[in-house]
Amino acid sequence: MTSPAGAFRSAVSIRDDVVHGRRSAREVIEETLARIDRLEPRVDAFLAVDRAGALARAAEIDAEVTAGRAQGRLLGVPVAVKDNICVRGLPATCASRILAGYHPPFSAHAVERVLAEGGVVIGKTNCDEFGMGSSTENSAYKPTRNPHDLERVPGGSSGGSAAAVAAGMVPLSLGSDTGGSIRQPASLCGVIGFKPTFGAVSRFGLVAFASSLDQIGPLGASLLDVATLASVIAGPDARDSTALPRPAPDFVAALSPSLEGVRIGVHRDYVEDVADAAVRALIGRALETLREAGARIVHLDGVDLLSRYAVPAYYLVANSEASSNLARFDGLRYGPGAGAPDLLSTYTATRGRLFGEEVKRRILLGTFALSSGYHDAYYLKALRVRRLFIEAFQEAFRNVDFIAGATSPIPAFALGEKIDDPVTMYQCDVLTIPASLAGLPAVSVPCGRTPQGLPVGLQIIGPALADARVLSCAFAFEQRSGLMGTLAPLAEEVA
Amino acid sequence: MTAPRAAPDLEPVIGLEVHVQLATRSKLFCACRNEYGAAPNAHVCPVCTGQPGVLPVLNEQALSLGLSAALALGCEVPASTKFDRKNYFYPDLPKGYQISQYDRPLGLGGAVELAGDGGATRRVGVARVHLEEDAGKTLHPPGENYSLVDLNRAGVPLLEIVSAPDLRSPEEAHRYLVALKRTLRYARVSECDMEKGSLRCDANVSLRARGSSALNARVEIKNLNSFRNVERALAHDIARQTTLLAAGEAVLQETRMWREEEECTAPLRSKEEEHDYRYFPEPDLPEFAIPPELVERLRAGLPEMPAARLERYIGRLGLPAETAAALAADWEVADYYERCLAAGGVPARAVASFVLGAVLQEANARHVSVSGVNIPPASLAEVARLVEAGALSHQAARKVLAEIAASGQSAAQAVASLGLEQVSDRAQLAVAVDAALAAAPVAVAQYRAGKQNALNALVGAVMKATRGKADPKLARQLLLERLGA
Numbered sequence: 001m002t003s004p005a006g007a008f009r010s011a012v013s014i015r016d017d018v019v020h021g022r023r024s025a026r027e028v029i030e031e032t033l034a035r036i037d038r039l040e041p042r043v044d045a046f047l048a049v050d051r052a053g054a055l056a057r058a059a060e061i062d063a064e065v066t067a068g069r070a071q072g073r074l075l076g077v078p079v080a081v082k083d084n085i086c087v088r089g090l091p092a093t094c095a096s097r098i099l100a101g102y103h104p105p106f107s108a109h110a111v112e113r114v115l116a117e118g119g120v121v122i123g124k125t126n127c128d129e130f131g132m133g134s135s136t137e138n139s140a141y142k143p144t145r146n147p148h149d150l151e152r153v154p155g156g157s158s159g160g161s162a163a164a165v166a167a168g169m170v171p172l173s174l175g176s177d178t179g180g181s182i183r184q185p186a187s188l189c190g191v192i193g194f195k196p197t198f199g200a201v202s203r204f205g206l207v208a209f210a211s212s213l214d215q216i217g218p219l220g221a222s223l224l225d226v227a228t229l230a231s232v233i234a235g236p237d238a239r240d241s242t243a244l245p246r247p248a249p250d251f252v253a254a255l256s257p258s259l260e261g262v263r264i265g266v267h268r269d270y271v272e273d274v275a276d277a278a279v280r281a282l283i284g285r286a287l288e289t290l291r292e293a294g295a296r297i298v299h300l301d302g303v304d305l306l307s308r309y310a311v312p313a314y315y316l317v318a319n320s321e322a323s324s325n326l327a328r329f330d331g332l333r334y335g336p337g338a339g340a341p342d343l344l345s346t347y348t349a350t351r352g353r354l355f356g357e358e359v360k361r362r363i364l365l366g367t368f369a370l371s372s373g374y375h376d377a378y379y380l381k382a383l384r385v386r387r388l389f390i391e392a393f394q395e396a397f398r399n400v401d402f403i404a405g406a407t408s409p410i411p412a413f414a415l416g417e418k419i420d421d422p423v424t425m426y427q428c429d430v431l432t433i434p435a436s437l438a439g440l441p442a443v444s445v446p447c448g449r450t451p452q453g454l455p456v457g458l459q460i461i462g463p464a465l466a467d468a469r470v471l472s473c474a475f476a477f478e479q480r481s482g483l484m485g486t487l488a489p490l491a492e493e494v495a
Numbered sequence: 496m497t498a499p500r501a502a503p504d505l506e507p508v509i510g511l512e513v514h515v516q517l518a519t520r521s522k523l524f525c526a527c528r529n530e531y532g533a534a535p536n537a538h539v540c541p542v543c544t545g546q547p548g549v550l551p552v553l554n555e556q557a558l559s560l561g562l563s564a565a566l567a568l569g570c571e572v573p574a575s576t577k578f579d580r581k582n583y584f585y586p587d588l589p590k591g592y593q594i595s596q597y598d599r600p601l602g603l604g605g606a607v608e609l610a611g612d613g614g615a616t617r618r619v620g621v622a623r624v625h626l627e628e629d630a631g632k633t634l635h636p637p638g639e640n641y642s643l644v645d646l647n648r649a650g651v652p653l654l655e656i657v658s659a660p661d662l663r664s665p666e667e668a669h670r671y672l673v674a675l676k677r678t679l680r681y682a683r684v685s686e687c688d689m690e691k692g693s694l695r696c697d698a699n700v701s702l703r704a705r706g707s708s709a710l711n712a713r714v715e716i717k718n719l720n721s722f723r724n725v726e727r728a729l730a731h732d733i734a735r736q737t738t739l740l741a742a743g744e745a746v747l748q749e750t751r752m753w754r755e756e757e758e759c760t761a762p763l764r765s766k767e768e769e770h771d772y773r774y775f776p777e778p779d780l781p782e783f784a785i786p787p788e789l790v791e792r793l794r795a796g797l798p799e800m801p802a803a804r805l806e807r808y809i810g811r812l813g814l815p816a817e818t819a820a821a822l823a824a825d826w827e828v829a830d831y832y833e834r835c836l837a838a839g840g841v842p843a844r845a846v847a848s849f850v851l852g853a854v855l856q857e858a859n860a861r862h863v864s865v866s867g868v869n870i871p872p873a874s875l876a877e878v879a880r881l882v883e884a885g886a887l888s889h890q891a892a893r894k895v896l897a898e899i900a901a902s903g904q905s906a907a908q909a910v911a912s913l914g915l916e917q918v919s920d921r922a923q924l925a926v927a928v929d930a931a932l933a934a935a936p937v938a939v940a941q942y943r944a945g946k947q948n949a950l951n952a953l954v955g956a957v958m959k960a961t962r963g964k965a966d967p968k969l970a971r972q973l974l975l976e977r978l979g980a
Contacts, residue, residue, distance in 0.1 A: 085548075239550055329547075
């Protein structure tokens, strides 16, 4: 196991230091804020930094430590939260102007769980507006830059959460994944991003984009940290009827460096047919690493994983749900609203002016797909295709434990390169969407950098409810790859 | 009002959509109280105001009440069901969609039995029963350039009950509503109080040639705030459609609004302007099974329904049909009546007349339901017993019941405090009888001339003289003795 790079402080080590009084939570938070002060002007990962709140909470934690009552799996650990996840007292704009100034009166279940384990919410991270995008350029406020190359995008939609970890500003962040929004930015920023099985983490407090696909998950720079945060946030919640009813297993206890007897499925859609040659090469090497760790590689070329239908099916389902989920933003009860002389013009002015172009495009597409006369041809057909995805994966998982391949067909692209070409942008998610449509757990773990120095992520997809095994498989890979805790070079400048 | 009728060769086809608010403690998808009449926006939370990030959680009591209603209406209850979103924009709809049920309702294929002439019943189909959430209320202050939204009602559980197009006249529509309300109140699922908005009704009506099975352009009528207005609006629109058809014009498929002041319907929106609700399955609430044990428990828990009760009152208790129907018309009256009977020792018929007389009068006078009348069933039974025993006149009994209601005294206490023990002493009563005869020579002469009715006037005089305390049977007997009959 390679020792982590200089700038990296794992959440687990921070927690141990704080619990044992080796460092105060105040020191941890002050250092975190100092790093954010130095790096944020270059990266733009945050929409809000809660300096006062984080320091106040650190003081509380230190008092607990002094009193000998300190406990919690994240004690004193700074955590950044994507801006579409509610934190009581902090803004939740979803990177949209339509929610400018909105402060939710409650915290998301996942945030409550983080706080209950002693975690400190350091701020809210930038994202594509309402999670709609693959580059974080659809933020109404600012683009976030990839810490590995500031002229490139961090991916999206959880680009701020991925960049904040990659730049070493925080060891852990929360993101949300609808069609790849945790895994793709994790891949492009060289960090780990985990999308749990649908229902493993309560969606209560996550501003809905596509309810049947949205899932909250952790991003971090070490598998142990990610598994810790995943364990904290997973589990039942009576406020979310789609949350799984049974307690989640301890993902940390389940981590094992061994892949003996593990069968890893490989499909050309995720390997040989990937667009970028450098990505193909790195994925090929990663599969070799898995084999060296004891895994048996099984070729799934006889199985049709339907990848060519992923993007169209996804955009019909997700946009249909989005058109309904975003109907509540009418400016009448919260958000700035746009005053107009009558009701209809209030709606059109508010929604016309305050939603971004991509959001409006998706609302229109979704509204059309659900319209009378088109509903069966588009929405219902997409639901049937979705069922086929579930069946195709079930078929594949009869013979293998995991499917491994690329997370993103390409590494980080230049800012502005794809923003005017939505269809090309949508193709960024072609390899992450299938697990989303099927509700499966999937993780992206760094597997190296292209000759240009751009990170590439290995995606590991498991069957439903196999979250612990997926994390363990990624852990075994991380142990072998020697990439644990590798941050962007920029992070080292301020180490 | 003279209700214009359809021309003899046309018949109306009427269907009703009724919404009732379920009498739950809390709203359908959040823990806010379901209570009418609170200050505006007193019962709201992040869920029912549609804050971003919240999720609905189904209220199990609402599901149970909805299922009870479906069972009471004889519907088939499916093994599983789901919710759907109905999308439209309006300020009192906080999420921009209503959570409703589209293609998998709680109940299908029920019926409401209408009592017809001469004991015949007519079966009106209930096509479907489904659960959905109510919207808030938008208030438009007169003369102001703004509107106000009250979200207390947003998220209150509603049951939509859609009749089959089986109704053939406005009168029948009225009778359907009465029978439906009775059944739902018996099943204890809703207050069904139209004034408080816990029962609302929209009507659909079209005309067709009698004997045809075609369904023509249908007019939906909204803003019907009483059963009487449902009947009047239907009668008006049938006349309007008849006139159009007679003139060779077409009836437009549209939604119209009943204007109570002008007593007419007016167009609200045409077919082209109808919303496209873009229904799709509610992704926040997975499809769920309706456990057969729950259905059986709810079925077993349903009280005896009005028709069965009516039959029992006539068949077993021997009540006249009209009395039985009056008692069975409302579950509270019927239950009160049965609790009086349970107190024992009094004939069913005698108790019935007190319940339908004094008790209902008391309820009406105080604008409360029967359960709000402060006369314990045991006290009413006691008063009835005193009357049966001849110790209290009917007239005095009414005063006693009023006194019980007002003071909370027991029957015996009330009788004593009013000094209303019946005068059954011959000697005491003879004085009043002699005085009555002396004061009414004309009545005496009429009686002697064969006019039997004159005797009643004399009995009345005796009752008046004794302030109602005289035993009327004894008074009559003494009068007859004096008159030498």
